[in-house]
Amino acid sequence: MNLLEVKNLNIEYVTQEGILNAVEDVSFTLKQGESLGLVGESGCGKTTLAKSIMRLLPKNGRISSGEMIFKGEDIVKKNNEEIRKLRLKEIAMVSQSAMNALNPVYTVGEQLIEGIRAHSNMTKAEATKRAEEVFEIIGLEAKRLKSYPHQMSGGMKQRAIIAMALTLNPSLIIADEPTTALDVVVQDKILNQILQIQKQINSSMVFITHDISVVSEICDTIIVMYGGKIMEKSSTKTFFKAPYHPYSLGLQNAFPSILEISDELISIPGSPPNLMKEQKGCRFQARCPFRTELCQNELPKLKEVDKEHFVACHYTEDINTFRRKAKKRETWKHVQERLILEDRGDE
Numbered sequence: 597m598n599l600l601e602v603k604n605l606n607i608e609y610v611t612q613e614g615i616l617n618a619v620e621d622v623s624f625t626l627k628q629g630e631s632l633g634l635v636g637e638s639g640c641g642k643t644t645l646a647k648s649i650m651r652l653l654p655k656n657g658r659i660s661s662g663e664m665i666f667k668g669e670d671i672v673k674k675n676n677e678e679i680r681k682l683r684l685k686e687i688a689m690v691s692q693s694a695m696n697a698l699n700p701v702y703t704v705g706e707q708l709i710e711g712i713r714a715h716s717n718m719t720k721a722e723a724t725k726r727a728e729e730v731f732e733i734i735g736l737e738a739k740r741l742k743s744y745p746h747q748m749s750g751g752m753k754q755r756a757i758i759a760m761a762l763t764l765n766p767s768l769i770i771a772d773e774p775t776t777a778l779d780v781v782v783q784d785k786i787l788n789q790i791l792q793i794q795k796q797i798n799s800s801m802v803f804i805t806h807d808i809s810v811v812s813e814i815c816d817t818i819i820v821m822y823g824g825k826i827m828e829k830s831s832t833k834t835f836f837k838a839p840y841h842p843y844s845l846g847l848q849n850a851f852p853s854i855l856e857i858s859d860e861l862i863s864i865p866g867s868p869p870n871l872m873k874e875q876k877g878c879r880f881q882a883r884c885p886f887r888t889e890l891c892q893n894e895l896p897k898l899k900e901v902d903k904e905h906f907v908a909c910h911y912t913e914d915i916n917t918f919r920r921k922a923k924k925r926e927t928w929k930h931v932q933e934r935l936i937l938e939d940r941g942d943e
């Protein structure tokens with residue numbers, strides 16, 4: 597059964613320079629218990645998409661069209677009071693910035709228990725018991741509930757935030773780069789704990805990261821975003837075995853942990869498009885080694901190349917050649933040279 601169904605979602609920011617289209621025509625579904633990895637470089641719209649599910653967009657951000665059907669009801673149409681009830685109880689967010697949301701003048705336990713009580717009808721004793729339980733699951737001793745935020749390390753605080761998000765067994769967890777600022781060993785441990793809890797309470801998860809190797813470890817499905825649009829979506833297993841989009845091929849080259857020993861680490865030259873400017877053709881065309889005139893002029897539709905595997909590229913039938921060429925440094929060097937030439941032409 598689908599827990600969340602996002603349909604043709606468009607999100608824009610109103611800025612002094614004009615309208616910025618941060619998320620464009622995004623559609624996907626999330627089943628109960630499924631974990632979805634949302635990946636892409638900085639600025640491709642991941643956080644905007646995640647915040648919109650919680651209806652936590654900044655003041656200048658707005659959902660201009662589309663639907664987000666959660667448990668049969670459209671989140672986009674809900675009023676503030678209805679949304680407040682959904683947050684934490686049904687949909688919880690874990691993010692790096694949440695660490696700063698801990699109030700320094702209250703103990704972590706007071707904040708956690710207060711949060712539980714505000715969203716449930718538990719007594720103080722019941723809420724305390726629940727707080728102790730989740731602390732244990734997340735690897736913190738119950739006595740830590742009495743600590744103030746400044747008495748905890750970064751890793752402990754992040755665990756406390758995760759505990760807060762998960763106390764009420766939400767149906768959907770949105771984890772936005774939850775561990776990026778922590779060292780790799782702690783990161784790994786915390787990711788595993790999130791995963792363990794997610795499985796235990798059978799909640800669904802949207803996991804946002806720029807690091808596709810993490811997605812290969814913990815997610816069932818993957819969506820690759822670029823310039824506010826979906827480039828590719830499929831099961832994680834299929835994606836890492838047989839990626840299609842040239843951007844996905846480039847991303848895979850850039851992550852050492854998913855490369856075979858013989859593969860080279862190659863980054864994609866250039867940077868994502870400026871979304872303030874009007875976009876024409878495929879969003880990735882400027883950096884794509886395989887682009888043609890068609891790519892520069894016509895936006896490719898997301899099409900199904902295999903069961904439940906969708907790709908937005910005009911040339912999916914050339915995939916074998918693309919996969920072979922994308923592994924070569926030369927291929928990307930040409931893109932670099934082309935970008936330099938185009939840059940000169942612009943001056």
Ligand SMILES: Nc1ncnc2c1ncn2[C@@H]1O[C@H](COP(=O)(O)OP(=O)(O)OP(=O)(O)O)[C@@H](O)[C@H]1O
Nearest residue numbers: 609611616618637638639640641642643644654871
């Ligand atoms: N409050 C805002 N006002 C105007 N533009 C914004 C605002 N927040 C984000 N943007 C723009 O929207 C686009 C998408 O940003 P978003 O933060 O969603 O991307 P992201 O993929 O999550 O990046 P990151 O990994 O850096 O968080 C970017 O072009 C960004 O500059």
